[in-house]
Amino acid sequence: MGSSAQECGCKGARFCALCETTERVRKLRVEEDKHTSYKVFVYVPARQLAIPTDNLNSKSSLQEIIDETDACHSTSAENAIKIDGLTLIHDFLTEAEESEVLEMIDTVEWVQSQSGRRKQDYGPKVNFKHKKVKTDSFVGMPEYADMLLNKMSEYDVTKLGNYQPFEMCNLEYEEVKKSAIEMHQDDMWIWGNRLISINLINGSVMTLSNDSKESLCYVYMPHRSLICMADECRYEWKHxxxxxxxxGRRIALTMREAGKDFQEGGELYEKYGAELIRLGNIRVPLNKTSA
Structure with a gap:
């Protein structure tokens, strides 16, 4: 393959290390960082508060965020804010559980995605623009789904219990590819209130932004942690x-549940919801590598 060929899945305004020098990307209009003037917070899970800080900005590094998060465990909570619906659980998985899940994940073929990511999708094909759903390629959730869902219920049945995933998407990020996912809000037509992501292999940061409040919040996620974004965090903040x-390498194991219209009693339950729930309760066996 020639050196000018693009070897990633990027298109439109998205790019990664593999395509950042291509003509397509060179022609993109680089937007100014609108977050430079935003008030910056770091989330401290032990206090369940986002603590304001003058030591970070919109360009702060991973290590700077880790250090400031540690420092804010004991600093003043004056002007701190609570982001309703934001839950971070350290050590959600044990090291052995993480290894077992990773072994099963890596037996499945990865597909190129955008912005330097690769992905594995378990769920329907959704046309968000035309609001259509196809289930042809949806055969169920991977076999490790039950272990994760059971642990969620055991940890906090109120916040994390009774979770019926409509989609599970494993996203692989790699430092050498400059993998990223832009600030966004997940679709609100098909996906429901609670967005779940389990952070595997290496720690990273979930960046939250609230444009109306001109606020930026860094949530440091150690590896094996779980983050849940619901309520205010889901609907008023981008991530x-x-x-x-x-x-290095990071895998985000992400789950999304059904929106209200797709749940029993909703307008789209008979058309889409019932079948999606049935498929979501099927488990796909995976071939584990031999020890």
């Missing part, structure tokens, strides 16, 4: 993972 917050 993303920036390329300079990736070290």
């Amino acid at each position: 993303g993972v920036l390329a300079h917050h990736i070290r």
Whole structure:
């Protein structure tokens, strides 16, 4: 393959290390960082508060965020804010559980995605623009789903229990590819209130931004941690993972539940919801590598 050929899945305004020098990317209009003037917070899970800090900015590194998060465990909570619906659980998985899940994940073929990521999708094909759903390639969730869902219920049945995933998506990030996912809000038509992501292999940062409040919040996620974004965090804040917050390889195991219209009694339950729930309860066996 020639050196000018693009070897990634990027298109439009998205790019990664593999395509950043291509003509397509060179022609892109680089937007100014609108977060430079935003008030910066770091989330401290032990206090369940986002603590304001003058020591960080919109360009802060992963290590700077880790250090400031540690420092804010004992600093004043004056002007701190609570982001309703944000939950971070350290050590959600044990080292043995993480290894077992990773072994099963890596037996499945990875598909190129955008912004330097690769992905594995378990779920329907959704046309968000035209609001259509196809289930042809949806055969169920991977076999490790039950272990994760059971642990979620055991940890906090109120916040994390009764979770019926409509989609599980494993996203692989690599530092050498400058992998990232831009600031965004997940679709609100098909996906429900609670977005779940389990951070594997290496720690990273979930960056939250609230444009109406001109606020930026860094949530440091150690590896094996779980983050849940619901309620205010889901609907009033955007979220993303920036390329300079990736070290080595990272996998985000992400789950999304059904929106209200797709749940029993909802307008789209009969058309889509019932079948998606049925498929979501099927488990796909995976071939584990031999020891």
